[in-house]
Amino acid sequence: GDSVTQMEGPVTLSEEAFLTINCTYTATGYPSLFWYVQYPGEGLQLLLKATKADDKGSNKGFEATYRKETTSFHLEKGSVQVSDSAVYFCALSGGLGGATNKLIFGTGTLLAVQP
Amino acid sequence: DSGVTQTPKHLITATGQRVTLRCSPRSGDLSVYWYQQSLDQGLQFLIQYYNGEERAKGNILERFSAQQFPDLHSELNLSSLELGDSALYFCASSVEPGEYQETQYFGPGTRLLVL
Numbered sequence: 001g002d003s004v005t006q007m008e009g010p011v012t013l014s015e016e017a018f019l020t021i022n023c024t025y026t027a028t029g030y031p032s033l034f035w036y037v038q039y040p041g042e043g044l045q046l047l048l049k050a051t052k053a054d055d056k057g058s059n060k061g062f063e064a065t066y067r068k069e070t071t072s073f074h075l076e077k078g079s080v081q082v083s084d085s086a087v088y089f090c091a092l093s094g095g096l097g098g099a100t101n102k103l104i105f106g107t108g109t110l111l112a113v114q115p
Numbered sequence: 116d117s118g119v120t121q122t123p124k125h126l127i128t129a130t131g132q133r134v135t136l137r138c139s140p141r142s143g144d145l146s147v148y149w150y151q152q153s154l155d156q157g158l159q160f161l162i163q164y165y166n167g168e169e170r171a172k173g174n175i176l177e178r179f180s181a182q183q184f185p186d187l188h189s190e191l192n193l194s195s196l197e198l199g200d201s202a203l204y205f206c207a208s209s210v211e212p213g214e215y216q217e218t219q220y221f222g223p224g225t226r227l228l229v230l
Contacts, residue, residue: 036221043117044221084128089158093219101209101217102148102171105158 006090006106013080013113021075021109023064023090026057031092033057033066033073038087045086047075080113087111099112118142121206127228133194136225140187146170147189148219149181149207153202157166164189165211187220196229203227 007022025031035047035057048057055070063075073090087108093101118141128134140147149161151174160173164183175181178196183189195201203226217230 033198034218043223044207046218046220049218101219102163102173103150103158103161103207103219104160107157 002031002092002104003049004090004092006088007111009087009108009110011109012109013111014031015113015115016079016083017113019075019077019080019111021090021111022037023075023093023106025071025073025090027071027092029094031094032101033064034091034093035064035073035075036089036091036105038089038108040086043064044089055085059113080111082113082115085111085113117222119206119208119220121204121222121225123225125226125228127230128196129179129230130196130198131226132196132229133192134196134227136191136193136204136206138191138206138208138222138225139187139207140189141220143210144208144220145187145211146171146209146217147156147183147187148207149189149191150205150207151202152224153189153199156202158205161191193227198229200227 032051034045034049037047039115048059050057075078090106091103120139146162146165150159161175163171203224205224206222209217209219211223
């Protein structure tokens, strides 16, 4: 079945460092890809999404490009801030032809940014 | 604020008991999804409703059931509770499930603790 694999955490960075969180997927069909963020004690918020190959999603300085050839959707940010500390989830939907757009999540990556 | 509301925020109960979690989707959204977040299973899709009808089922136990009412709010019923049911339960909503690029908006979650 469809699945998402993302890098194990925690990822610990200093403020203003470059961030990459790797995400790869396995899916039949043409899924949409998402990054969600969960701040401590809160629910999930959509960070960005991409719906077809070569699309780039971006928001709040974060970017991810849908790479069909490598089945990847890596999250990047050029300069992280302490306020970016959170758990980041990669997810996909619609891989089975759109019968349902339930989300399939990766295991989440904890990012800790130190001042 | 995503516009999705969930009550209660916290729930503490005993094994063998039954609880009901409630979700109100964003105004105009017809589709509701339930997810479970636990330490050992991660974030897993449970069930989806669209305009009152069940649309898809995921890893939902037989002891769990859900429904969506005419006013589009949804309830998740968990019965014969076990220690392992302790988790964060999220509700999400989207406009309709037909387009797999539809964004799902998540509520703040209900944290269930079974003692």
